[in-house]
Amino acid sequence: MDKTATENTSSQAKPILQVKDLKVYFEMNKTVKPDESASFFSKVFPKKEKVYLKAVDGVSFDLYKGEILALVGESGCGKSTTARGILQLHRPREGQVILEGQELTTLSPRELKKCRQKIQMVFQDPYASLNPRMTVGDVIAEPAKVFRTYKNRSDLQTALIDTMKKVGLEKKFIHRYPHAFSGGQRQRIGIARALISQPEIIVADEPVSALDVSIQAQVLNLFSDLQKDLGLTYVFIAHDLSVVKHMCTRVAVMYLGRIVEVAPTKKIFEKQRHPYTQALISAVNVPDPVIEKKRERIVLQGEIPSPLNPPHGCPFHTRCSKAQDRCRQERPYLEEKAENHQVACFFPND
Amino acid sequence: METNKKKIVLEVEELYTKFTTDEGVVHAVNGISYSIREGEIVGIVGESGSGKSVSNLALLGLLATPPAKIYAKKLEFLGESLLTKEGFLDQKKLRKLRGNKISMIFQDPMTSLNPFLSIRTQMLEAVMFHRKISKEKAMDLAVEKLTLVGIADARERINYYPHEFSGGMRQRVMIAMALMCDPLLLIADEPTTALDVTIQAQIIELLQEINEKLQTTIIFITHDLGVIAGISERIMVMYGGSIVESGQTEDIFAHTSHPYTKGLLASIPKLDEDKDRLNTIEGSPPFLLKTLDFCPFYDRCEQRMDSCLEGIPPYIFTNVENEHKVACRLFDEQNGK
Numbered sequence: 001m002d003k004t005a006t007e008n009t010s011s012q013a014k015p016i017l018q019v020k021d022l023k024v025y026f027e028m029n030k031t032v033k034p035d036e037s038a039s040f041f042s043k044v045f046p047k048k049e050k051v052y053l054k055a056v057d058g059v060s061f062d063l064y065k066g067e068i069l070a071l072v073g074e075s076g077c078g079k080s081t082t083a084r085g086i087l088q089l090h091r092p093r094e095g096q097v098i099l100e101g102q103e104l105t106t107l108s109p110r111e112l113k114k115c116r117q118k119i120q121m122v123f124q125d126p127y128a129s130l131n132p133r134m135t136v137g138d139v140i141a142e143p144a145k146v147f148r149t150y151k152n153r154s155d156l157q158t159a160l161i162d163t164m165k166k167v168g169l170e171k172k173f174i175h176r177y178p179h180a181f182s183g184g185q186r187q188r189i190g191i192a193r194a195l196i197s198q199p200e201i202i203v204a205d206e207p208v209s210a211l212d213v214s215i216q217a218q219v220l221n222l223f224s225d226l227q228k229d230l231g232l233t234y235v236f237i238a239h240d241l242s243v244v245k246h247m248c249t250r251v252a253v254m255y256l257g258r259i260v261e262v263a264p265t266k267k268i269f270e271k272q273r274h275p276y277t278q279a280l281i282s283a284v285n286v287p288d289p290v291i292e293k294k295r296e297r298i299v300l301q302g303e304i305p306s307p308l309n310p311p312h313g314c315p316f317h318t319r320c321s322k323a324q325d326r327c328r329q330e331r332p333y334l335e336e337k338a339e340n341h342q343v344a345c346f347f348p349n350d
Numbered sequence: 351m352e353t354n355k356k357k358i359v360l361e362v363e364e365l366y367t368k369f370t371t372d373e374g375v376v377h378a379v380n381g382i383s384y385s386i387r388e389g390e391i392v393g394i395v396g397e398s399g400s401g402k403s404v405s406n407l408a409l410l411g412l413l414a415t416p417p418a419k420i421y422a423k424k425l426e427f428l429g430e431s432l433l434t435k436e437g438f439l440d441q442k443k444l445r446k447l448r449g450n451k452i453s454m455i456f457q458d459p460m461t462s463l464n465p466f467l468s469i470r471t472q473m474l475e476a477v478m479f480h481r482k483i484s485k486e487k488a489m490d491l492a493v494e495k496l497t498l499v500g501i502a503d504a505r506e507r508i509n510y511y512p513h514e515f516s517g518g519m520r521q522r523v524m525i526a527m528a529l530m531c532d533p534l535l536l537i538a539d540e541p542t543t544a545l546d547v548t549i550q551a552q553i554i555e556l557l558q559e560i561n562e563k564l565q566t567t568i569i570f571i572t573h574d575l576g577v578i579a580g581i582s583e584r585i586m587v588m589y590g591g592s593i594v595e596s597g598q599t600e601d602i603f604a605h606t607s608h609p610y611t612k613g614l615l616a617s618i619p620k621l622d623e624d625k626d627r628l629n630t631i632e633g634s635p636p637f638l639l640k641t642l643d644f645c646p647f648y649d650r651c652e653q654r655m656d657s658c659l660e661g662i663p664p665y666i667f668t669n670v671e672n673e674h675k676v677a678c679r680l681f682d683e684q685n686g687k
């Protein structure tokens with residue numbers, strides 16, 4: 001993959017997708033703890049209060065054609081919600097998503113449907129996203145039918161079998177139902193479904209997490225072929241950093257609903273400026289039992305913050321070894337600390 | 351060796367699982383045998399679709415029969431047979447063990463969690479079914495386990511429904527649930543696939559801790575060879591419904607024997623190398639619609655020989671001390687004579 005080429009063009013060209021200050025909140029009922037003096041009644045039936053769970057709280061980035069942008073970060077930090085917010089599967093509370101000049105957040109469902117042809121998603125939970133009453137052939141072909149990607153039935157059928165083959169699913173599976181597949185096979189059904197309508201952007205949420213390394217390699221090679229040959233653009237959510245390093249041109253690190261560091265892949269693996277990114281990269285497993293059993297894992301200390309009660313100031317300060325008073329009071333915003341390298345931290349590594 | 355003296359927790363001999371489908375009979379598990387000792391952590395790796403999940407779901411009686419058909423020559427948990435006289439699963443015994451002495455972390459959290467019930471209802475129900483314990487105690491226990499797996503604000507969050515958690519959080523809820531009754535045997539099917547490296551490290555540490563403190567035996571199914579390298583003492587490699595190689599972890603990595611295992615190790619993307627294309631194992635997985643009478647890896651093997659077509663290769667020791675076994679003619683010829 002020619003990583004430098006895409007890095008260079010990215011500074012000049014117009015972005016294909018812009019995400020501006022995206023906020024997705026969920027309204028939750030929180031039980032209010034009655035205090036000692038509360039009446040018996042309110043102790044038995046504690047009051048519920050509406051609170052917002054700020055799953056995504058101001059995420060911005062530009063995506064350029066042919067780029068593979070990795071979205072990484074701790075479980076629960078808002079990666080999937082960001083992805084769903086981009087596709088308008090969760091309507092953002094604030095912010096804009098601009099796809100080739102068109103603002104998506106204000107579109108009606110019908111107008112949106114047209115845009116979906118350009119942008120497809122691979123869901124994190126493959127089984128939940130597959131209709132159990134449709135055969136696998138129908139599940140995969142559905143988007144191509146909706147968008148009339150192919151001229152006629154026989155073209156569609158050819159594309160269907162071809163796509164299945166590319167993700168390592170055999171033709172003979174075509175009439176089976178999703179429940180009769182293994183975890184990794186289901187994940188590949190989701191990938192085939194996203195590819196078949198020939199989108200321009202794929203938002204892939206942990207697309208290879210359930211695949212063994214050989215099939216994972218096959219799918220990753222397929223993704224990079226499509227990027228090279230067709231200029232396909234990806235937002236690639238993954239927790240496997242070796243995969244990220246291999247695949248992606250740029251990395252955005254999220255923490256508690258916000259992006260805390262963005263840089264080209266090579267730069268971020270050489271130098272992590274945010275202490276959270278540093279901890280994340282230091283925890284990668286090595287497939288070698290001799291190294292792995294001797295190694296001391298760096299497990300982040302301190303309390304994992306909850307998006308229901310986000311800490312004041314910098315969201316990472318509760319677990320940061322470098323935290324100072326300023327971090328507890330003031331929220332740092334993304335700033336360019338080096339060329340193409342943005343960090344949201346008052347005391348970044350340099 | 352000292353470990354050899356330990357009690358055997360699970361003994362499986364010639365376990366078969368077939369599915370009847372419209373296309374024909376799918377032979378998902380083809381007579382696998384192994385035993386697991388108390389306090390061991392054993393990893394199962396292998397290609398997608400090779401039978402890792404099905405073989406474990408089968409022996410716990412968690413597959414719907416039909417379409418599944420399960421048969422074993424021997425299936426013992428702590429010396430007690432879990433089979434009826436006819437060689438089928440004894441569902442009554444299994445029901446008492448499941449979620450109690452044996453628990454399973456499922457690969458697909460969304461299919462095993464009930465979407466219409468809050469996590470609280472699901473966690474409390476499970477423990478109160480097996481233990482005589484008050485609702486308050488059960489609640490405290492559930493909150494404790496959720497906190498252990500890194501769910502912040504657990505007392506509040508336990509009231510949430512599965513879809514209100516992130517993918518990785520659901521996976522951790524499953525883990526917490528499986529730990530509710532302090533099982534003797536924990537079968538963890540890809541328990542960390544949805545977790546980032548830092549939380550993954552925390553979960554692995556937790557599993558190692560319960561393994562050390564409570565002597566919990568763990569079967570750890572994963573495709574992540576980095577994780578397996580760190581946690582397991584022994585590895586079993588599955589291919590096309592059979593175990594093709596097994597042995598102590600260090601030995602499998604240092605003296606990889608089966609050509610499939612070699613291909614698997616060569617396909618891993620590594621942090622310290624820059625490569626344009628990743629290696630793959632060419633070809634497709636074996637056709638499970640018929641039983642093979644030769645090596646299942648034959649079509650894809652770079653080292654195949656004529657003798658590989660002469661029956662299923664025997665599963666034999668290449669190194670007895672390290673318990674290293676392999677089912678491949680390459681070793682049959684070297685050692686078998």
Ligand SMILES: Nc1ncnc2c1ncn2[C@@H]1O[C@H](COP(=O)(O)OP(=O)(O)OP(=O)(O)O)[C@@H](O)[C@H]1O
Binds near residue numbers: 182185378400405573
């Ligand atoms: N209900 C079913 N009917 C028919 N075939 C099935 C059924 N359930 C599973 N299979 C098949 O059995 C084989 C083994 O599946 P299993 O789920 O054990 O794979 P696995 O090794 O866990 O793979 P993965 O790593 O992808 O989860 C697969 O080829 C699958 O397609």
Ligand SMILES: Nc1ncnc2c1ncn2[C@@H]1O[C@H](COP(=O)(O)OP(=O)(O)OP(=O)(O)O)[C@@H](O)[C@H]1O
Binds near residue numbers: 081
């Ligand atoms: N439908 C929902 N209702 C309420 N809360 C939700 C909903 N979906 C997500 N959340 C919450 O939003 C936060 C972010 O979730 P999200 O799924 O985006 O995380 P993630 O980064 O994808 O994590 P993972 O790596 O575990 O998949 C979590 O705290 C989650 O509990």
Ligand SMILES: [Mg+2]
Binds near residue numbers: 080081205
């Ligand atoms: Mg997610």
Ligand SMILES: [Mg+2]
Binds near residue numbers: 183457
């Ligand atoms: Mg499986």
